[in-house]
Amino acid sequence: MTGRISKFNVVSLVFGFAFLYLPILTLVVYSFNASKLVTVWAGFSTVWYRELWHNRGLMEAAWVTLRVGLLSASVATLLGTMAAIALSRYRRFFGRTLMTGMVYAPLVMPEVITGLSLLLFFVAIDMDRGFWTVTLAHISFTMCFVTVVVQSRLLTFDRSLEDAAMDLGATPTVTLFQVTLPLIWPAVAAGWMLAFTLSLDDLVIASFTTGPGATTLPMKIYSQVRLGVTPEINAVCTILIAIVATGVVVTTLLNKRRLVRQARDERLAAGA
Amino acid sequence: MGEPGRKTEIGSGRQGDAEVRAARRPASRGLFRPVVIAVPYLWLVGLFLVPFLIVIKISLSQTAVAMPPYRPTFGDPSTWWSALQQLSFDNYLWIAGDELYFNAYVLSLAIAAASTLLTLLIAYPLAYGMSKAPPAWRTTLLMLVILPFWTSFLIRVYAWIAILKPEGLLNQLLMSIGVIHDPLVILNTPVAIFIGIVYSYLPFMTLPIYAGLDRMDHSLIEAAADLGSPPLKAFWTITFPLSLRGVVAGCFLVFIPAAGEFVIPDLLGGSRTLMIGKTVWLEFFTNRDWPVASAVAVVLVAILVVPIVIFQRQQARAG
Numbered sequence: 242m243t244g245r246i247s248k249f250n251v252v253s254l255v256f257g258f259a260f261l262y263l264p265i266l267t268l269v270v271y272s273f274n275a276s277k278l279v280t281v282w283a284g285f286s287t288v289w290y291r292e293l294w295h296n297r298g299l300m301e302a303a304w305v306t307l308r309v310g311l312l313s314a315s316v317a318t319l320l321g322t323m324a325a326i327a328l329s330r331y332r333r334f335f336g337r338t339l340m341t342g343m344v345y346a347p348l349v350m351p352e353v354i355t356g357l358s359l360l361l362f363f364v365a366i367d368m369d370r371g372f373w374t375v376t377l378a379h380i381s382f383t384m385c386f387v388t389v390v391v392q393s394r395l396l397t398f399d400r401s402l403e404d405a406a407m408d409l410g411a412t413p414t415v416t417l418f419q420v421t422l423p424l425i426w427p428a429v430a431a432g433w434m435l436a437f438t439l440s441l442d443d444l445v446i447a448s449f450t451t452g453p454g455a456t457t458l459p460m461k462i463y464s465q466v467r468l469g470v471t472p473e474i475n476a477v478c479t480i481l482i483a484i485v486a487t488g489v490v491v492t493t494l495l496n497k498r499r500l501v502r503q504a505r506d507e508r509l510a511a512g513a
Numbered sequence: 514m515g516e517p518g519r520k521t522e523i524g525s526g527r528q529g530d531a532e533v534r535a536a537r538r539p540a541s542r543g544l545f546r547p548v549v550i551a552v553p554y555l556w557l558v559g560l561f562l563v564p565f566l567i568v569i570k571i572s573l574s575q576t577a578v579a580m581p582p583y584r585p586t587f588g589d590p591s592t593w594w595s596a597l598q599q600l601s602f603d604n605y606l607w608i609a610g611d612e613l614y615f616n617a618y619v620l621s622l623a624i625a626a627a628s629t630l631l632t633l634l635i636a637y638p639l640a641y642g643m644s645k646a647p648p649a650w651r652t653t654l655l656m657l658v659i660l661p662f663w664t665s666f667l668i669r670v671y672a673w674i675a676i677l678k679p680e681g682l683l684n685q686l687l688m689s690i691g692v693i694h695d696p697l698v699i700l701n702t703p704v705a706i707f708i709g710i711v712y713s714y715l716p717f718m719t720l721p722i723y724a725g726l727d728r729m730d731h732s733l734i735e736a737a738a739d740l741g742s743p744p745l746k747a748f749w750t751i752t753f754p755l756s757l758r759g760v761v762a763g764c765f766l767v768f769i770p771a772a773g774e775f776v777i778p779d780l781l782g783g784s785r786t787l788m789i790g791k792t793v794w795l796e797f798f799t800n801r802d803w804p805v806a807s808a809v810a811v812v813l814v815a816i817l818v819v820p821i822v823i824f825q826r827q828q829a830r831a832g
Contacts, residue, residue, distance in 0.1 A: 250645045253638030254654070260635065261661050261715060264672040267682060271675065324553035334550055343557040345825040349766065351773020351817075353793045354568075354810045361571055361807065362564035381560040384553070389828075413545035435663075442665040445775055449797075459667050466667075466780060470675050478668040485663050493656045 265482065272475035289476040299461055299477060305372065306441060306458040313379035314437035320380065321387025321436070322429055326417075328388070329395040347385045355382055356449030363450060370452030378450040379440040386439060387432035394428035395421075427496060434492065438485055565814075572807035573600040604808035614792065614809060618816065621789040624703065625772035628710035632767050633760065635711060636718035640759075641752075643719075644726035655723070662716035670709050670780050677705050677781070701783025709777035714770070718763035725759030726752070758827070765824040769817055789813055 272290075276283030293299060324344060328337070347355060359378045363370055402424070406416045422429070444459040451460065458477070465474055608614045643654045661669065676682045677700040684696040699705050729752065737747040775790035782788070789809065796806035 246642075246646055249638075250642035254642040254646065257635060257639030257642070257715075257719075258657060260712065261658070264669065264676060264712065265661065265664065267676060268668070268672040320553045320556055323549050324557075327550040327553060331546065331550060336554070340550075340554055340557065342825055343561050345828050346821055347561060349769040349821055349824060351770055351775075351790055351813065353773055353775050353790045354565075354814060357793060357797060357806060357810050358564035358568045359560065361567045361803070362560070365567050377560065381556070384556070388553075412543060414543070417545075438663050438665075442667065444667050445794075459665065462667060462671070463776075466671050466674070470671070470678075474671065478665070478671065481668060482664050485665075486660060489656065489660050489663050493652065497652055 268475055269479045269482065272472060272479040274472055274475075277472060289472045290480075292473055293476050293480075296473070298456075299458070302456050302458045302461040305455055309372065309376050309379060309447075309455075309457065310437045310440040313376045313383060313440045314433050316376075317380045317384040317436040318387050318429060318433040321384040321432055322391050324384065324388040325391035325395055326421075329392050344385050344388050347382050348389065352443075352445035353449075356446040359446065360449040370450060371455040374450045374452065375447050375455055375457065378446050379436075379443065382443075382446060383436035383439045386435050387429075390432040390435060391425065391428050394425045398424060427499065431492065434488060438488075441481070441485075568807045569811055570600075571804055572604055572811045573602065574804055575601060575603070604804045605812070607805060608808055608812060613787070614789075614812075617787045617789045617792045618812070620787070621772050621774075622816070624706055624710070624778075624788060625768050625774075628707050628714075628771055629764050629768040631707060632711045632714055632718045633764065636715055636763065637722055637760070639715075640719045640722035640726055643723050644729075651727075658716050658719050658723070662720075666713055667776060669713055670776055673705070673709055673712065673781060674700065677708070700781065701785070703782065703786050705781035705783075706778050706786060706788075709781045710767075710771050710774065713777065714767040717766040721759040721762040721766070722756055723759070725756040729755050762824070762827060765820055765827070769820050769824065772817060773813055 271282075273285050273287065274282055275286035275288065324340070327334075328341065328344065331337075356378070359374075359381065360370075363374045363377075368374060398421075402420055403416055406420045407413070411419065442459060443457075444463050447457045448460055448463075451457070458481075462474055462477060465471065639658075643651065643658070646654055674681075678684070679696040679698060679700070681700070683699070684693075687693045688696065699708075733751050733755075734747050737751055738744070742750070773790040773793075774788065775794055778786060778788040778791050779794070790813075793806050793809050793813070796802050796809060800806075
């Protein structure tokens with residue numbers, strides 16, 4: 242059944258992946274173009290990458306984006322993991338339905354609405370807009386993604402391990418740190434990475450909630466893209482793609498290695 | 514409210530059992546449970562629910578009162594009654610009276626629906642091909658689908674500008690092989706929006722469908738084949754119905770955000786195709802009319818609330 246693959250399936254795979262990757266590939270290729278015109282090839286050059294290094298506006302925006310991303314992803318992972326534990330371990334508590342709704346709604350909520358509502362909230366509580374408001378906004382919308390990732394892991398998790406620990410007298414906190422977290426950490430790490438890249442990418446919510454001195458990289462890219470396609474933007478985008486791609490490939494390989502090791506250990510245990 | 518309650522009774526007797534045992538343990542009377550529930554709960558109420566209620570409140574207030582620097586009128590209960598009297602539906606009447614908004618809503622829903630269908634047409638064969646690929650390839654194929662999903666939305670939309678421009682790569686290619694003689698105008702038309710949405714949301718559709726197909730019991734197809742069913746009939750009577758849950762989840766994941774999409778219509782659609790996400794943006798940033806922007810947003814949520822609730826139910830049931 243799985244040994245051979247039909248022509249139809251090969252065609253749909255090739256077509257699907259070509260569609261997914263060709264646009265990104267052209268963007269990367271043209272970032273190495275010597276010409277200032279993005280669509281005319283004039284030979285290989287890394288001039289735009291060197292130019293980038295001297296573009297202070299872009300560098301500052303990159304630094305803001307990185308700080309917002311690191312901070313918001315970390316807090317979002319903490320809150321999102323707590324929410325995942327609450328939703329998957331406690332079947333009954335006051336307002337559980339409301340909490341489920343508040344976790345799933347932001348996943349599909351159009352960004353303009355999330356952005357607008359958070360901005361009006363920050364204005365209502367009279368909070369100065371800038372780095373902190375963008376960070377708070379990013380925590381709120383990324384924590385829901387963390388919750389979904391961690392929750393799906395918690396649901397497939399063998400709960401008898403937790404029960405055993407608690408029956409042996411471990412407190413819930415000790416059980417969490419000694420039993421649950423060591424087993425679900427790949428999901429928590431994946432949640433952190435997802436939150437970090439979502440924060441890195443976000444244009445709309447950041448545009449609404451930002452203030453003076455807190456221009457993020459997507460906002461900078463957006464304002465330049467509106468003026469036209471430039472090889473310099475291609476270069477920034479290529480660097481971002483390279484960072485994200487490396488992260489995803491490394492995590493996938495680590496996960497695969499872990500699964501292989503786990504399977505081997507299980508075989509050994511069964512053999513013994 | 515009835516849905517999760519029923520589920521507890523039928524589906525998770527073991528969990529109920531564990532909870533009873535947990536309740537008997539002295540340790541569980543500690544702070545763990547209240548903290549784990551309350552902290553994320555309060556955060557979501559404070560930064561998701563309350564902001565949305567503020568949007569509703571501002572959508573009901575007068576433009577002049579709510580223009581920046583707009584004064585919040587919370588806190589003092591004695592002002593609540595007068596604040597209540599100031600509420601008006603003027604902004605909603607304004608939206609209802611202007612064809613521009615109506616057209617933008619209809620156009621957004623139509624574009625979202627059509628591109629959801631197009632995404633499905635590309636994603637399904639892709640997911641199907643992945644599920645039929647040799648197991649050794651699958652991790653790699655899955656990673657290849659997930660990778661663009663992690664890559665910046667803005668960057669992926671931007672990549673299409675250089676391709677679709679009149680002097681762009683697509684036209685260069687088509688003209689050099691002689692298919693066309695005059696460049697096609699694709700950028701700044703609805704076609705470019707379709708391409709942008711299908712491209713950006715393809716992983717959201719592919720992943721749930723693949724998850725469904727991957728879980729499927731392949732002996733069912735073999736049984737159908739053994740009993741003389743042609744492959745195409747086996748697909749429509751067995752495979753497709755079994756993957757329907759993934760299809761529905763994928764459709765919601767594409768349709769709902771696409772209806773409120775801002776970046777794609779703004780960068781690829783040009784100024785003549787006005788979708789509702791862009792209308793909110795323009796009302797807010799260009800016209801600086803916060804109450805009308807809020808009202809447009811509230812109406813959009815009201816339209817999307819049905820698909821959002823269905824999506825939530827489905828997710829909660831799957832969880």
